[in-house]
Structure formats: C-alpha cells, structure tokens
Amino acid sequence: MKGTESRPPSAGAAAHGARTSLIERTRHVLGQAVEVYHGTPQERRLTAVRDRLDEPLRVAIAGRIKAGKSTLLNALVGDRLAPTDAGECTRVVTWYQDGHTYQVLARPQQGPPRQLRFSRENGAIEFDLADLSVDDVAQLEVTWPSQALRTVTLIDTPGIGSLSEQVSQRSWHLLVPDDEETPADAVVYLMRHLHSNDIDFLRAFHDMEVSRPNPVNAIGVLSRADEIAVGRLDAMASARRIAGRLSVNPSVRRLVQTVVPVAGLLAETAGSLTEVEFAQLRRISDLPAAQSDQLLLSADRFVQSMPELGLTSIEREALLGRFGLFGLRLCTVMLRHGTCTKATELARELTERSGLAQLREVLGSLFFERRDVLKSRSALLALADITRVDPRPGSEHVAALVEEVTASAHPFNELRVLASLRAGWVTGRPAVIDELEHLIGGAGAAPHQRLRLPPDASERELDEATDAALARWQRRAENPLTSAEMAVAARVAVRSCEGLIAERRFR
Incomplete structure (x- = not known):
C-alpha cells in the first residue's frame, strides 16, 4: 500500500514518542536543523517555521472566481472584513489575523513591508494601495482584534479560473508552490459545481505522502447553496443532497474529506x-x-x-x-x-x-482538533524541502530525524491510512471501511466520533465500544486471509484503540 507501510520505529524512538508530544518532537528536530544551518539564509526560514508551531492554524479559503470566498470568510469571522465586490484588492492574497491593534500591511514583490491607510464605514475594509499597483503586491496582511481569529488565521485567495492568468496563478503559487512548503496548514475549497479546474487544483494540492498536503487537510464547501434551487425555500435541502452525493463520490473523496453546503451570503448577514x-x-x-x-x-x-x-x-x-x-x-x-x-x-x-453551524463543526472536528498534527506536518514538509535542496554537513542527520518522526508518530500513520482509504488502495466491505475510517479519525478525532457514538455517550458505553473495536481489529490484523493492505491498516486501527484506552485510563 503506497505511503502506508513504514519501517517499525526503534524501541528508543517509540519510548521517546510515548513521552513527548508530536509538536515537541517536531520542535526538537527543528532545533537541530537551526544549528546545522546556523549562519546561512536558511536559518531565518527555519526559525520562522519553528515559530509557526505556536501560531494559530492557517486555513486558506480557495475556489473558482465568484465562488463566494470572501463572503464565507466574513461569515466565519462574524464580521464584514473582506471586500466581496470585484475590486482590485480581491486579486491579492490577503491574510486575516488576530492582533492587539488594527493594521493593514502590504508586502511588495520587491522592497520592505509597508503600512497602508485603510477605511471602514459599516462594511468591508477598504485599502489604499497609494503608489503600489496590485501586481506590485505579493500579499496583504490584515491584523484585526477578533475572537474568531485567535485560533485561526484565514487566508483569502484570488479566484481560480479568472480571466487574468496572473490573478489565478496567485492562488496556485500560494497553495501549490514548486519549491517550498505551502503557507497554509489546511484549505477550505469552495465550489458551485464540480468543475475541471476544481479537480486539477485539488489534485495538485493533494499528495499521498504524510508530509505533504492530502485530503485530510482539505474540505469542500458547496458554496452559494441557496442558488441551487433558484432561491426556493427547499434550496438548502437540495444542496445537502448534492453535497452528500459529492462526499461519497470516489473522485471527490480522493481530494477532500467531505463536502458541506453553505449559503454564504445568508451566513455572512446572520453575523x-x-x-x-x-x-x-x-x-x-x-x-x-x-x-x-x-x-x-x-x-x-x-x-x-x-x-x-x-x-x-x-x-x-x-x-x-x-x-x-x-x-x-x-x-x-x-x-x-x-x-x-x-x-x-x-x-x-x-x-x-445557512449551513454555517455545520461547517464550523466540521472545521472543529477535522481541522482544529488536529491542530498539532497539521502544524507538525507543515513544519516537517518545510524541513524535508530544505534538507533536499540545500544539503550541508549534518543535514543528512536532520533528514533522518524527520523520517523517524513521520514513521513513528501514530497520528501520521492514521493520516497515511486515511489517505490510502480515500485513494482506494485499502478495500473491503463497505461496513468495514466505514468503521476503519471513523476509528482512525476520518470523521473527527473525539472518542465518540471515532467509535460512532452520540456525543453524550456514557463512560461505560465508550469503554465497551473501545474494547469491542480493539478485539475486532486485532482479529482482522492477525487473520492470514486479510489482505496485506488491510492488515497494515488494521494494525494502525489497533493502535488507535489502544490510544483511546490509554487516554481514558490516564485522564
């Protein structure tokens, strides 16, 4: 099974992993890399990557032009910050982050950052680029005191499929860079219909290796869902049926975890x-x-x-x-x-x-509860790229440490199996595949989600369900008739069950 079978970690690595969180192991490897690249241009990049571990999760909002990206961003923030018209600033990648002061910063393609004048009167922020043209600006950074932005930094991207090839490429270069890691830890991809450009983009963003973006850090949003039934009162019901069909479509499942219908305009206005x-x-x-x-x-x-x-x-x-x-x-x-x-x-x-409440639940269970895993993966991706393109004395040791973490950390093994399930490399009866997907966190990392129990399940129900699942997957892992791919996945499921037991025992 591609990307799923990995060498077993050493006893020392396993013991170290048991004592140390994934974030701390990643931080340790980055510290080693900073020493190796001390005094080189890479040192600043590595320090920034290490600092990024402590920052809010970075979620990019991407999609075709007119898909409603800025409107959805405003709905998630609960404030009308991002301009939703076709103004020139919607053609620039714009970061929205929490801070103590109100500030808009432009990072030009050439030269130092510049503070911009801005205004806001009962609506979105209006930026004054002064003598800068849109093509001169690499990105804008909006700092705005916001409760919603304390746990997530949102990145608004220009529309893919724009008549201007240069505008479309801004999103491609941000999320699918050729020679370095993507700045986003996860992506929310908006689609009004499933277009060939959507598939091309998501395939480029998608990779089976755990250290690269794959379906576990991408979700789809059927945006402007109220327009599907021409504004009829049953529009959202129709949109939910379409989103449900897309979510189980094998082609779509390989690209995003799920598809959620949202009436973005209604969600923005509600806030x-x-x-x-x-x-x-x-x-x-x-x-x-x-x-x-x-x-x-x-x-x-x-x-x-x-x-x-x-x-x-x-x-x-x-x-x-x-x-x-x-x-x-x-x-x-x-x-x-x-x-x-x-x-x-x-x-x-x-x-x-509007569907916003459901989207927030999905973001919470699939992104925010996995914050440490997504953050570590982004950092290890950056580190792997640096050791590959800029080898120097000591970088081979750093690369080996990266491999050790990705091979021995159980959350990464779960993600590899989940990606393999979505790609169709692990096959079996639908009920078995569904249980496996839930057990390894494919529908959320909380114990009740993994065990397919209601949120208010009792301690006894959780214990009984965990014990039963552990026994089932141990039998499947040890059965000589189990396929090699499923046997590997079953051993990961067993480890997930053991993790649930350990978590409950030491809580």
Whole structure:
C-alpha cells in the first residue's frame, strides 16, 4: 500500500514518542536543523517555521472566481472584513489575523513591508494601495482584534479560473508552490459545481505522502447553496443532497474529506444583522402571504413594486444585497410564523439554516482538533524541502530525524491510512471501511466520533465500544486471509484503540 507501510520505529524512538508530544518532537528536530544551518539564509526560514508551531492554524479559503470566498470568510469571522465586490484588492492574497491593534500591511514583490491607510464605514475594509499597483503586491496582511481569529488565521485567495492568468496563478503559487512548503496548514475549497479546474487544483494540492498536503487537510464547501434551487425555500435541502452525493463520490473523496453546503451570503448577514434590517423584514412579513409571495417572485419585482410597503428602492436593494431572494423568503416565513421575535433570535436561526453551524463543526472536528498534527506536518514538509535542496554537513542527520518522526508518530500513520482509504488502495466491505475510517479519525478525532457514538455517550458505553473495536481489529490484523493492505491498516486501527484506552485510563 503506497505511503502506508513504514519501517517499525526503534524501541528508543517509540519510548521517546510515548513521552513527548508530536509538536515537541517536531520542535526538537527543528532545533537541530537551526544549528546545522546556523549562519546561512536558511536559518531565518527555519526559525520562522519553528515559530509557526505556536501560531494559530492557517486555513486558506480557495475556489473558482465568484465562488463566494470572501463572503464565507466574513461569515466565519462574524464580521464584514473582506471586500466581496470585484475590486482590485480581491486579486491579492490577503491574510486575516488576530492582533492587539488594527493594521493593514502590504508586502511588495520587491522592497520592505509597508503600512497602508485603510477605511471602514459599516462594511468591508477598504485599502489604499497609494503608489503600489496590485501586481506590485505579493500579499496583504490584515491584523484585526477578533475572537474568531485567535485560533485561526484565514487566508483569502484570488479566484481560480479568472480571466487574468496572473490573478489565478496567485492562488496556485500560494497553495501549490514548486519549491517550498505551502503557507497554509489546511484549505477550505469552495465550489458551485464540480468543475475541471476544481479537480486539477485539488489534485495538485493533494499528495499521498504524510508530509505533504492530502485530503485530510482539505474540505469542500458547496458554496452559494441557496442558488441551487433558484432561491426556493427547499434550496438548502437540495444542496445537502448534492453535497452528500459529492462526499461519497470516489473522485471527490480522493481530494477532500467531505463536502458541506453553505449559503454564504445568508451566513455572512446572520453575523451582522441589524435592528433596522429586522424592522424592515418585519414590514414584509406583516403583508398578507399572497402579497409577500408576489413581492418576492423576482429581484426586479421586489425592488420596483408595491410602493405602499414604505421601503425606498435603495433600502430594498440593500436588503436584496444582504439576504438574497432566498434569505428574504426564509426570513418572511419565519417572522410570519413567529419562529423568531427578536433580531438576535433571527440571527441564530439564519446561522443554523445557512449551513454555517455545520461547517464550523466540521472545521472543529477535522481541522482544529488536529491542530498539532497539521502544524507538525507543515513544519516537517518545510524541513524535508530544505534538507533536499540545500544539503550541508549534518543535514543528512536532520533528514533522518524527520523520517523517524513521520514513521513513528501514530497520528501520521492514521493520516497515511486515511489517505490510502480515500485513494482506494485499502478495500473491503463497505461496513468495514466505514468503521476503519471513523476509528482512525476520518470523521473527527473525539472518542465518540471515532467509535460512532452520540456525543453524550456514557463512560461505560465508550469503554465497551473501545474494547469491542480493539478485539475486532486485532482479529482482522492477525487473520492470514486479510489482505496485506488491510492488515497494515488494521494494525494502525489497533493502535488507535489502544490510544483511546490509554487516554481514558490516564485522564
């Protein structure tokens, strides 16, 4: 099985791994590398990689042009920071990170970083590039005090498939660089439909080696999901069915862990809903149902008809821009039926119905709970590249340490098996494959997720399920009729069960 079978670690390595966390083992190897490359241009790069271990997880938001990347970023932050129009700054890779002060920094292609003037009035941040052109800027860095950004740095990328080849290449160079590690630890890939450009990009971002990006650090988002059924009230139900089919599609499974439907515009608006907007929606919902249905038949009709509603065309266009027809129809129904009586209640309901709550759960279980694994992998990728392209006395020892960590660390073995499952290299009965995928963390790293139990499972239920799973996978690993690929995967599953037992015993 490619990328899955590895040499067994030495007793010393195993004992060291048992005592030391993966992050600390990675930090130790980086410390060795800094000494080897002391006084060289690589020393600064290695120090930055080591510092990156303590930083928030870096998640890039990528996808085709007009897929709704900036809108989704704003929804995740809970604030309208990223510009969502077609302005020139949407053509630049932009980092959004937490900090104590408000600052926008431009990193030019040539020359030192420069602070930019910016403004913000009830909307996205507007940048003043001064004498810089978009082509002069390698990336923008927005520092903004934000609770949401304390655990994750979000990277907004230009659209793939842009009419400008140079704009499209900015995303390719960020996430699929030719000669160094990607700055992102994980990627959220937005798609409105599965396009050939999406597949090409994800394949380039994907690699079976544990030290390189692969499906375990990529998830797909069926963006603008409310448009799938032309804004009908059942649009999200249709989107969930399509996302479900994509999630089990073998071609898609090789590229992303799962696909989640999200109505990005609705999710963004939910995070910044105002009392004024709530009052305006109330006016629409107070109309007789037949009249409001007629009003919301089309965008033109909503803006131009029924002057007696008491909303100006400017106010209506603003509502349409914030909610879309789907959002306006949904809000009207919920307010009419008394589902929500306050702006805060409506905001919570919109967040849930937009798919954002589900996306946050997926990000938590597949990315944030694996933070240390993803961080270590990014660092080891950088280190492997440096020892390969710039060998010097002592670098062979560093490369051997990298190999030892990647071979002996159980989380990496889980990721190798998961990648092999997604690639179709490990095969078996669907029920067995499904159990294996869950057990090694393919649906989340929490014990109840691995054991396919409800979140409120009791201690006894967890113990019994763990013991039963351990016995099943031990038998499968030792059965001479088990295929070689499945036997390797079964031994990893056994180790995962033992880890669950040890975690519960010493907690």
